[in-house]
Amino acid sequence: MTGPCLRLTADDYRSASPVLAPRLLGTFLCRRIRGRVSRRRITETEAYYGEGDTACHARRGKTARTGIMYQYGGFAYVYLCYGIHWMLNVVSGPADFPEAVLIRGIEDFNGPGRLTKALQISKALNGENLVLSERLWIEDDGCRPPYDASKRIGIDYASEEDKNRLWRFTLSGDGG
DNA sequence: AAAGTGATCATG
DNA sequence: ATGATCACTTTG
Numbered sequence: 001m002t003g004p005c006l007r008l009t010a011d012d013y014r015s016a017s018p019v020l021a022p023r024l025l026g027t028f029l030c031r032r033i034r035g036r037v038s039r040r041r042i043t044e045t046e047a048y049y050g051e052g053d054t055a056c057h058a059r060r061g062k063t064a065r066t067g068i069m070y071q072y073g074g075f076a077y078v079y080l081c082y083g084i085h086w087m088l089n090v091v092s093g094p095a096d097f098p099e100a101v102l103i104r105g106i107e108d109f110n111g112p113g114r115l116t117k118a119l120q121i122s123k124a125l126n127g128e129n130l131v132l133s134e135r136l137w138i139e140d141d142g143c144r145p146p147y148d149a150s151k152r153i154g155i156d157y158a159s160e161e162d163k164n165r166l167w168r169f170t171l172s173g174d175g176g
Numbered sequence: 177a178a179a180g181t182g183a184t185c186a187t188g
Numbered sequence: 189a190t191g192a193t194c195a196c197t198t199t200g
Contacts, residue, residue: 046195055195065184083181085196102195113196123183154195 003142010131012140013073013092017047017099020073020092022169026143029106031119032135038119039139043174044105046152047167048089050098055158058098068127069098076136078116078126085113086122090130090138104168146172 005028015023028039048056057079058066068077069091077089077100089100102112109115116122121136130137149166156163 048195057195060185063185079195080181080183082194082196083183085181087195089195104195111197152195157194 001142001144005139005141008074008130008138008140010072010074013090013130014094015073015092017049017092017101018167020090021045021047021101021167022147022149024090024101024103024138025147025169025171026145028139028141029103029115029119030137030139031121033120040106040108040119041143042103042106042138044103044110044168044170046102046104046169048100048102049167053158053165054162055152055155056098062098066098069100070096074129074131076125076128076130078121078123078128080123081113086116087112088116088121088125105170105174148172 024042024045027042029042030037030039050056051058051061058069062070065079068075071091072095073092075091077091079087081087088103091100093099104112106115109118125136128136147169150168151164151166152168
């Protein structure tokens with residue numbers, strides 16, 4: 001069941017990242033480039049939650065890079081990984097608590113580094129306000145697809161407890 | 177299996 | 189100032 005396509009609001013981003021991450025599955029990641037808007041459904045996400053989450057970039061507290069994660073939800077957190085790939089995250093939750101949702105896949109582009117390349121998302125969009133932006137935002141048409149939860153990947157440095165959290169979310173039947 | 181690649185952060 | 193690290197992708 002779907003309805004009109006509405007931009008996510010500030011309230012939508014107030015959810016804790018383990019709640020927001022599956023909620024974002026099936027919503028549209030929207031990017032305007034030179035007047036053209038591309039909309040693609042989000043197919044895979046991961047949650048990173050607080051300084052107590054040893055997989056989270058904010059595990060060692062607030063720094064120049066992680067400061068944006070301490071904002072209230074609705075901002076983009078974009079950082080460079082392995083010197084090559086830009087990662088897109090959606091900051092969630094209340095102010096002063098660092099958490100975010102990593103966008104790991106969209107229709108036609110699986111992998112967090114590939115989707116940012118396809119949508120030309122880089123450092124210039126770090127800190128973008130997704131509630132107000134004309135360049136990057138998320139829309140919801142009411143689609144609530146079935147999904148699976150599994151362990152996050154690429155976090156060998158985290159504690160066993162945090163590695164075992166089922167905070168990776170994939171559309172059912174999407175290979176996850 | 178392993179390289180490529182550079183910003184970031186802890187350490188000195 | 190320096191070096192280790194890294195929420196990945198591609199190639200062999």
